[in-house]
Amino acid sequence: MSSELTRLTAAELAEKIHAREVSAVEVTQAHLDRIAEVDRAVHAFLHVGTEPALAAAAAVDAALANGEAPASPLAGVPLALKDVFTTVDMPTTCGSRILDGWRPPYDATVTARLRAAGIPILGKTNMDEFAMGSSTEHSAWGPTHNPWDTERVPGGSGGGSAASLAAFEAPLAIGTDTGGSIRQPASFTGTVGVKPTYGGVSRYGLVACASSLDQAGPCARTVLDAALLHTVIGGHDRLDSTSIDAPVPPVVEATRLGASGDLSGLRIGVVRELGGEGYQADVESGFRAALRRLEELGAELVEVSCPHFEYALPAYYLILPSEVSSNLARFDAMRYGLRTAPAPDASAEEVMAATRDAGFGDEVKRRIMLGTYALSSGYYDAYYGQAQKVRTLIRRDFTSAFERADVLVAPTTPTTAFRIGDKVDDPLAMYLNDLCTIPANMAGNAAMSVPAGLGESSGLPVGLQIMAPALGEAPMYRVAAAFEAARDAAEGGPLIHRMNGLEVSL
Template sequence: MSGLTRHTAAELADALAAGETTSVEITRAHLDRIAEVDGTAASGGVHAFLHVDAEGALAQARAADERRAAGSPASALDGVPIAVKDVLATEGLPTTCGSRILEGWIPPYDATVVARLRRAGLPILGKTNMDEFAMGSSTEHSAYGPTRNPWDLDRIPGGSGGGSAAAVAAFEAPLAIGTDTGGSIRQPGAVTGTVGVKPTYGGVSRYGLVALANSLDQAGPVTRTVLDSALLHEVIGGHDPLDSTSIDQPLPPLVDAARRGATGDLTGVRVGVVRELGGEGYQPGVLSRFQESVDLMVKAGAEVVEVSCPHFVHALAAYYLILPAEASSNLAKFDAMRYGRRVLPDGADNPSAEQVMRASRDAGFGDEVKRRIILGTYALSSGYYDAYYGQAQKVRTLISRDFAAAFEKADVLVSPTAPTTAFKLGEKLDDPIAMYLNDLATIPANLAGVPGISVPSGLADEDGLPAGVQVLAPALADDRLYRVGAALEAALVDKWGGPLLDRAPALATNGAVR
């Protein structure tokens, strides 16, 4: 089986089941690919990974081959390698959250998502780069340097999970895990031409996921096809008693929904175009690709209606009060007393605990993390709680009501995933508001807890870079995402004459980054 890194996870799983290749061969091919193109930000490589575990991945691959030889694979994806965002605890492997304050920290346990990957037999290639503590939309806020977009190495891969999206887009991994607090799976998917899924809040365990904002964070799949996302989602999803927010009911049939959607029939599906998620502020080429996607859904038999969600216009403001408030509380635990980086203050012979904490947090946290801690602490302070945080939570309720009303008229809602294609590295670093606007279309889903998927919608006319179309469904109706997403994907791939990533100019035909 040639070109192992170019095959989808489903194709690799089928080849393993048929005995056409081995997990060791597949894993080694991806490790070689990482060595060839990843490098570091300074070297001009993709820099998708912060830590590569070649020895561990190959050992897991050998175990997978032994299980298949014995006729007892652990899952359909047993032996297919995966990359994991560095915000999920991995026993024996560094987990830094892209921050200096956790540099060198090795957790003594696995996050539930990681434990489920191991039980399903997926070799873990390593940990992927991210904006520090998942705060950012470009992966430029990583303390270890930015990740680069495989479509154009001078551009961002989205954030905060740009490392996972870039690893999949650069064919360094067939699958990856990301986390989505306000769009950090879907927005990187849109700008790298990959598929990203934010499951229903509580549908995938958050145990062992280093929290940014507890009421918003959700782990999910990053892949090259909708079917691959469904396969991975079924591995990591489901109830977990270790997570108090985990939903105690089985997942809907996600893989079946994806396979049904791939037939291209959307007869009977009502698709709602959200009036507030488009127009001013959206790149014309992004809107053109979105409209083409809507037209293809109509051709597949869907009924399209326009819906209004009037309170979505306040989502960004509400989010950037709720998230910093939760983050300021969550990050208080990084005090240099129990684990993580410890810095002694200059000129203090016998520093107090408070002085050590101050020096460690000052040296360990980056500018964006400090900005959000200050904002969140202010929003929660006496005299301002009701005016800011309390009001933001009321807006959150109104957004949830908008979703409920919209889903009475439509089975799914659609919009562009991100307002623009990938911007250049450094272009928005000095303008936090401009950076925050990248999450304009994705944030409402996190505030309401509903699931969403981003599917590549094509290349924008202005710059030839990928854009994405977002599909949203009611809570617990994740299977609708996969049916509609797979149908749209099938129509688009047919229109393009092949997968979008085959056209990525930053990837030479011999596999090397240009």
């Protein structure tokens, strides 16, 4: 029974828990057992919160036994939380030695909303240090492994959250997406990952990487599960000055509509600049097959051009490091976290320098230096200022494209999951993994990745990216749900259930 529970979707688990066919404690324990069984091979978790998770599950069971209505549609369904959100009952390290063992004095808004919804938090997932990376190899505690093939990366920076889903260690997870850190891992692991509209989910208590780009979002194995979680964590938060004061788009309703499989009347824009030469053959063939499937569902495909997407990657890698340089200045060894003194009588400046040298990894140091240089006197206008102008042009490209289409589609990533170690020493090769995902972050639009299928030559998952205007999540979810239903019907069930790499590796 325990292993069967870990294979169910979050929606199916919620239905059983709320009907009292199975207890929330049983479901949570089943997933804790699964973590104990496989996480040595996967390394999805940095911390497992067994006692608080079981206590939260028991509280759900007690409320249901008393005849109370479930606190949310997902009450009792456990979840894995990226270790970039503050949690009072578990450490928050952001994958960095500089925060080793730090226990925050407050919960992030996302954390608080999960607790209020009766969702047990299984633990904190591994990530590239301070969300800087595309493979989860930049974690201070070692890489996470892709359950499809444990010699490959699960993507980054949120590889731990995505891998926990693919390994059936959790039915739900939360990630953050600064330049693709939810969508790229979703593509590499055959799962669903959503970057909501910037400001659609509170960033309060989300340890900042790049404040104008970071966005929390839901991760799941199905589109419906992602939509249900989206409604739990989304919505206005007065504690976040960038939070949008607007209702959460009707994503659950749109998902149920899309599951009927009819996309008649919807225009889907195919972005000319994302795809083609330079993309892995498995990705290109998988994307073309996805386009044919969308046409079969009744959608009208139109080609759209976004010429300034070509400059998104270099502009992003000026804006992001600049904001990193500012945000990470707070880790100064004076208030919390690691403190390294080079000598007993060392000055504050010497302690700060020694601590930052010992506590930050190479990639974080690289981006701090790039950002500090880009913001320095005489270079600000030439680098950071110009990058912001490119950002405006990218937004205009999106605006023009959405005049012709309801949503846009592209590959999620240029390649399938690569081997651990292949790119970790080549920063430019690593940065190119975000080629398709960065534009949506630069513009603040909504975007998501859904599994498109398995590569013909690699047998690894390929992702389909769907992009929508700001607060346009409803048609995005509708298209994703219709595509998912058609794919599952044609291929004999969910893609994730054809994954056997983890079982073989163990």
